[in-house]
Amino acid sequence: MSIKKDYKFYLVFFAAALVLAAVFSFYASSSPDGLEKVAGDIGFAESAKDHANSDFALADYGVAGIENERFSVGIAGAIGVVATGAAASVLFLALRRKKIE
Amino acid sequence: MHIPDGFIDLQTSAIFAGAAAVCVGVSLKGARKELDDKSAPLAGLTAVFIFAVQMLNFPVGAGTSGHLLGGALAAVLVGPWAATLALTVVLLMQGFLFADGGLSAIGLNVFNMGVIGVWVGYGVYLIVKRVLPKRKASIALAGAIGGLISVPAAALGFVIQFALGGNATFSLTSVFTAMIGTHIVIGIGEALITGLTISAIMASRSDLVHGWKSNESKLLIKES
Numbered sequence: 001m002s003i004k005k006d007y008k009f010y011l012v013f014f015a016a017a018l019v020l021a022a023v024f025s026f027y028a029s030s031s032p033d034g035l036e037k038v039a040g041d042i043g044f045a046e047s048a049k050d051h052a053n054s055d056f057a058l059a060d061y062g063v064a065g066i067e068n069e070r071f072s073v074g075i076a077g078a079i080g081v082v083a084t085g086a087a088a089s090v091l092f093l094a095l096r097r098k099k100i101e
Numbered sequence: 102m103h104i105p106d107g108f109i110d111l112q113t114s115a116i117f118a119g120a121a122a123v124c125v126g127v128s129l130k131g132a133r134k135e136l137d138d139k140s141a142p143l144a145g146l147t148a149v150f151i152f153a154v155q156m157l158n159f160p161v162g163a164g165t166s167g168h169l170l171g172g173a174l175a176a177v178l179v180g181p182w183a184a185t186l187a188l189t190v191v192l193l194m195q196g197f198l199f200a201d202g203g204l205s206a207i208g209l210n211v212f213n214m215g216v217i218g219v220w221v222g223y224g225v226y227l228i229v230k231r232v233l234p235k236r237k238a239s240i241a242l243a244g245a246i247g248g249l250i251s252v253p254a255a256a257l258g259f260v261i262q263f264a265l266g267g268n269a270t271f272s273l274t275s276v277f278t279a280m281i282g283t284h285i286v287i288g289i290g291e292a293l294i295t296g297l298t299i300s301a302i303m304a305s306r307s308d309l310v311h312g313w314k315s316n317e318s319k320l321l322i323k324e325s
Contacts, residue, residue, distance in 0.1 A: 044269035049107035096141035
């Protein structure tokens with residue numbers, strides 16, 4: 001397989017993730033997830049404490065100050081995709097076996 | 102599935118943070134042996150994809166949602182060691198940047214989703230793959246079933262942590278029944294997303310998929 005074909009595949013994969021996080025995330029269900037629901041039903045939801053970073057600019061997948069919900073979650077998703085990509089790339093490229101020339 | 106601060110006491114959280122750190126350390130060693138020039142970028146992209154799809158909560162019955170955990174998916178695509186690392190990166194991003202999952206609970210969450218989810222998903226995948234014919238479609242199906250089982254398994258991790266150090270006292274049987282019951286349903290969504298994603302990648306670049314390469318590696322002479 002050529003290097004060019006590899007890059008094309010990586011690019012398509014990345015673009016798919018970016019579109020999902022930046023565009024489709026707006027349509028995600030806002031109902032409590034499995035654990036939150038169980039915690040609420042059984043009654044231990046109140047034992048949760050506020051998150052230490054709950055005032056952070058990206059808390060709860062929204063950008064502080066952006067009123068429009070679609071843009072707020074979309075931009076937060078895009079930032080998350082880029083940040084995760086950067087962190088994971090540094091980690092995995094550092095770990096990879098060097099080719100023996 | 103992301104545990105917030107406060108559900109589990111600090112002592113239990115610290116024990117699981119230690120256990121998670123050991124597992125991540127072992128995974129760093131394992132991944133170093135497995136990752137090469139082609140699989141390393143795929144591992145990074147798998148983390149990115151899981152972050153994105155974890156944002157897409159899908160409804161599961163009345164007033165409840167679930168989202169992909171991604172452990173089985175990552176293990177099939179890039180192997181279990183890199184999968185644990187990919188999930189750990191995602192959970193750290195979510196905890197620190199997006200206030201999703203408590204900071205004191207990061208070890209609990211890495212242990213449930215990044216270790217239990219990955220290894221149960223991968224183990225079930227290997228068992229199912231063994232009984233299926235050696236075809237491309239079998240990889241996706243076995244991965245989907247791995248995904249299905251991995252979600253209630255990760256939920257069981259929470260039940261154990263709650264039993265050891267839950268800050269609230271409630272009947273363990275009811276926590277167990279509710280957690281496992283809800284997460285079996287969420288597991289169906291996990292299975293669908295895992296199966297579809299693996300199918301799509303198998304259709305275009307099966308040569309990059311860890312679970313397929315390990316079938317073929319003895320037959321292929323690498324060109325490059």
